[in-house]
Amino acid sequence: MMNKSNKNLKTKKIWRIIFWALIGAVWGYLLASGMITLPQDADIRIYLVYEYDLMFALLALIVLVLLVWNVKGLFRLNAMSGDLQNLDMPVTPKEKLLNTILKVSTYNTIVSLIWLVLALGYALGAGNSKDSISTYMVVNLVSSCVMFLIAIFLQNRTLVAFNKVYPNRMLNLNQSSQKEVEREMFADMDEGERWIVYRSAYSAYKTTNKMLIIGIVLFVLYSVIFGFTPLPIIVLGITLLVQQMAYHREVSRHYN
Amino acid sequence: MSKLVNRVRELRARDQLSQEELAKRVGASRQTIALIERGDYSPSVLLSLKIAAEFAVQVEDVFSIQDE
Numbered sequence: 245m246m247n248k249s250n251k252n253l254k255t256k257k258i259w260r261i262i263f264w265a266l267i268g269a270v271w272g273y274l275l276a277s278g279m280i281t282l283p284q285d286a287d288i289r290i291y292l293v294y295e296y297d298l299m300f301a302l303l304a305l306i307v308l309v310l311l312v313w314n315v316k317g318l319f320r321l322n323a324m325s326g327d328l329q330n331l332d333m334p335v336t337p338k339e340k341l342l343n344t345i346l347k348v349s350t351y352n353t354i355v356s357l358i359w360l361v362l363a364l365g366y367a368l369g370a371g372n373s374k375d376s377i378s379t380y381m382v383v384n385l386v387s388s389c390v391m392f393l394i395a396i397f398l399q400n401r402t403l404v405a406f407n408k409v410y411p412n413r414m415l416n417l418n419q420s421s422q423k424e425v426e427r428e429m430f431a432d433m434d435e436g437e438r439w440i441v442y443r444s445a446y447s448a449y450k451t452t453n454k455m456l457i458i459g460i461v462l463f464v465l466y467s468v469i470f471g472f473t474p475l476p477i478i479v480l481g482i483t484l485l486v487q488q489m490a491y492h493r494e495v496s497r498h499y500n
Numbered sequence: 501m502s503k504l505v506n507r508v509r510e511l512r513a514r515d516q517l518s519q520e521e522l523a524k525r526v527g528a529s530r531q532t533i534a535l536i537e538r539g540d541y542s543p544s545v546l547l548s549l550k551i552a553a554e555f556a557v558q559v560e561d562v563f564s565i566q567d568e
Contacts, residue, residue, distance in 0.1 A: 433529075434527070434528045434529045435528070435547060436532025436536070436541050437529055437531060439541055440531075440535075
């Protein structure tokens with residue numbers, strides 16, 4: 245019975261590979277034969293009034309949503325009672341809310357940072373003289389900066405809330421070294437919590453691997469359509485390499 | 501294939517202990533006790549011995565192997 249299901253799985257895998265190979269072959273032929281061409285005067289930049297305004301507007305909207313979610317979550321968290329004594333569940337409602345706020349706060353910080361660096365890059369980019377920095381660019385830059393600072397503040401507040409809910413595993417917010425913070429936090433965990441961290445880390449490693457490869461493929465396609473752009477491909481390739489090296493270094497430390 | 505089964509919840513109910521109280525007594529977190537009870541996590545030998553000692557029973561009376 246087990247052998248039959250294994251055989252079926254293998255057959256399905258083979259058909260899937262053949263299917264994707266066919267798709268790739270057709271797509272490759274269409275591109276190479278010149279049957280699909282981009283019109284010379286095509287302007288595929290999507291914007292309303294200013295360049296990249298839609299992209300920055302989308303980033304601002306995401307940051308705003310996450311910010312409101314974070315603030316609302318913190319208020320709700322403060323209003324909740326934290327009595328764990330008679331609760332027999334893996335995660336109490338207060339802990340569940342705290343986990344959600346921690347995630348939201350982290351995503352908020354990352355997205356606002358991305359907005360800030362993109363705004364900086366756009367405003368100070370090559371080809372932009374001091375005079376060509378428009379009001380739009382300045383407003384964009386200042387807004388992203390303000391939102392990033394608010395995101396940092398909210399993350400600090402979230403970590404203070406974390407320390408209140410988990411007084412036995414307090415994060416030392418005054419530590420100057422990130423490494424020390426991580427070491428302390430890991431040292432305070434028991435075996436079950438470390439097991440969760442290991443599983444989560446492995447899941448993150450696998451996902452990042454896939455995303456890096458997808459990113460490299462996308463930039464190759466981008467190069468084919470819009471012109472050769474080696475830098476993103478090189479950066480992603482180096483990141484993939486460093487990730488693999490870090491993983492294998494850790495493995496060999498325990499096997500040697 | 502074998503899996504680890506346990507009577508932690510049953511013994512906790514016998515001694516009227518919450519997950520939080522048992523966790524404090526054996527030096528683990530409440531989340532770890534919950535993971536063990538759900539069968540998601542197999543505790544280390546050390547933690548198993550501590551749990552068994554807390555319930556005043558043998559380890560084999562708390563944890564056993566079941567063939568699936």
